[in-house]
Amino acid sequence: MPDLSRCSIHTMTMKPWSLAQTIAGLQRAGVPGITVWRQHLQPYGAEVAGRMLRASGLTVTALCRGGFFPAKEQVARDAALADNRRAIDEAAIIGAPMVVLVCGAVPGMPLTEARQQITDGIAALEPHARANRVKLAIEPLHPMYAGDRSAVNTLAQARTICETINSPWIGIAADVYHIWWDPEVEAELARAGAGGWLCGFHVCDWRVETRDLLNDRGLMGDGCIDIPRLRGAAERAGFTGFNEVEIFSTSRWAGDQDVWLDTIVEAYHRHT
Amino acid sequence: MPDLSRCSIHTMTMKPWSLAQTIAGLQRAGVPGITVWRQHLQPYGAEVAGRMLRASGLTVTALCRGGFFPAKEQVARDAALADNRRAIDEAAIIGAPMVVLVCGAVPGMPLTEARQQITDGIAALEPHARANRVKLAIEPLHPMYAGDRSAVNTLAQARTICETINSPWIGIAADVYHIWWDPEVEAELARAGAGGWLCGFHVCDWRVETRDLLNDRGLMGDGCIDIPRLRGAAERAGFTGFNEVEIFSTSRWAGDQDVWLDTIVEAYHRHT
Secondary structure: OOOHHHEEEEHHHHOOOOHHHHHHHHHHHOOOEEEEEHHHHOOOOHHHHHHHHHHHOOEEEEEEEEEOOOOOOHHHHHHHHHHHHHHHHHHHHHOOOEEEEEOEOOOOOOHHHHHHHHHHHHHHHHHHHHHHOOEEEEOOOOHHHOOOOEOOOOHHHHHHHHHHHOOOOEEEEEEHHHHOOOOOHHHHHHHHHHOOOEEEEEEOEOOOOOOOOOOEOEOOOOOOOOHHHHHHHHHHOOOOOOEEEOOOEHHHHOOOHHHHHHHHHHHHHHHO | OOOHHHEEEEHHHHOOOOHHHHHHHHHHHOOOEEEEEHHHHOOOOHHHHHHHHHHHOOEEEEEEEEEOOOOOOHHHHHHHHHHHHHHHHHHHHHOOOEEEEEOEOOOOOOHHHHHHHHHHHHHHHHHHHHHHOOEEEEOOOOHHHOOOOEOOOOHHHHHHHHHHHOOOOEEEEEEHHHHOOOOOHHHHHHHHHHOOOEEEEEEOEOOOOOOOOOOEOEOOOOOOOOHHHHHHHHHHOOOOOOEEEOOOEHHHHOOOHHHHHHHHHHHHHHHO
16 A cells, blocks of 8 residues: 555646646645656647746656657658657656657558667667666557557567667666566566666556557556556566556546546555 | 468358358358357257258368356356366367367456466366367467456467477467467467467458457458468468458448458458
8 A cells, every 4th residue: 555655647647637737736636746748748848847847846757758660661760760859858858757658550560670660769769868868768568559559569578679779778667557468577577677677667457348449548446457466576676666647548537637636546545 | 362272260250140141151152161159059059050060061160169267266167167068069069170268367366366277277178178089279369358358368378388288189279360469479370380289270350440349350451460471470380270260340240241251251362
C-alpha cells in the first residue's frame, strides 16, 4: 500500500483537462509527479508550460511522446527525427528527465525492417538527447499494437536496442499494460535494472473484457494485472523512480475529472 | 500462389452455416479440408457427423477445441479434463488427427499458476490422446487473450510444454493471427519443426484498425500479416499439413455465406 510520494499522473489520464487544470488537480490531491503529453503542452508552448510546472512544485517525470520512426520514405523518416529533436528540446525546457518513445510501425512494412529503422532512429537521436541531458525511454507496446503503433513489443526487444546503442541516455519505460502477459516479464525487468536501463514504470490495469484496443484501459484494481508483483520486480531491479498512472479510458474521461482523480488516488493506495 | 490442395476451412469461419451446409459449400468450392468446431458437431453427434464427413470425401484436419485447463477449484479442473477426453473421443470418431487446445486463463489467477495448471492438464490428457491416436495441438493465443482465454501466448511457451511432456501426441498449432508480431516467430517455427511438434497452421489476417478483440479477424490480404513469409517458414521447418482458414468476423458472418466462401478461396490463392 504505497503512499503518494512516488505517484505521478499523465496529463493524458486526465485528457479533458488543460495542463493548468491538471496541475491544479494534482496539487489539490497531493500527487507530486506529472508526466506531460505534448498535446497538453502545445496550447502554452514549452517555455510558458515550463514556468507553470516549476511554479507548481510538481516533479515532471517525463514528456510523452516521441518515436514513430519507421516510414516508407526517407523524407518522412527525417521529419520524424526532426520532430523527436523538438520533443527533446521541449523536455529540456520543462525539466522532464526523459522523452517516452512509442517507436512506431507501418502497416505493410515487414516488422524486421520497421525494427531496424527504429534502432537506427534512436541511435541518430542519441547525440541530441545526450547534449540536452534528456533520456530516450523506449516503451515496448503490447503486441496488439504491432500493426500500426509499435514494432517494439517486448522488454527483450527494448533491452536489445539498449545493448546495441549502449548509451546512458537510452533506457526503457515499462508499462504494466503492455508487458504483464510476457512469460519473461520478471526476468526482463531484472535484466533492464541490471543494465541500468529501467527509467520509467507505468501503471494501469487490463480489463476483462477489454472493449476497445485503445481507450479501455482499466484503473488499478479493475483488471487482472498483479501490479504489486510487477512493481516489486522493478524495485528489486533497482528502480526508484515514480509510478506513473497512464490510463486511456473513454468511459472515465466522460465523467467528472475531479472525482476521477480522487478515484485514481484511492486505487493507487490500494492496488499499486 | 498456392492451389487448393492443402486448403482447409474451419466450420467457425462459416459460423452461420450448419455442418451439412459447410460440407456442401466446401465440396462446391473445391476446398478439400475441413476443421470441425464442436458447436457445429453437437447438433448431429460425433457418430452421425463422422458418417457425413467420410461420405463427403473431405479431409478432416482438426477438431476445435479443447483446453481451458486452469480453474480455481480442483472439481472444475477435473471437469475440464473430462470434457477434453470427450473431445478426444469425438476427434477419433470423426477422423480428426488432432484436437486444438485453447489452453485457458482465469482472471485474477497468476499467469505462472495458470501456466503450470495447463502443463499439468495436458500431461494428464496425454495417455487418452495416445490411446486414441489423436494429437493434442497447443495453440498459443495472442497476448491480448492472456486475461481470460489462454495463458500460453507464444510459440516458445508451447514449445517448452512440448519439451516438458515429450510425447509424439503433443504438438503445436501455429495461427498467424496469434504469432505474427513475435520477434522470435521464424526462429520458433524452425524449432517447432525441428522438434517434430508443428502439426497445425492457421491463416487469416490482422486488420488495421482492429475494431474488436474477438470477432474482427481479417481475410488474408485485408491486413498486415505477411502470410507467405510465415507459411514459408513453416514449410522450411518441414510442415506439410493443411493451411486452415480460421476467421472470426462479425461483419463477414452477416453477409451471404456462399459469396464469403468464394471470397475466401480467391484470397487463399492470392494472399496465402
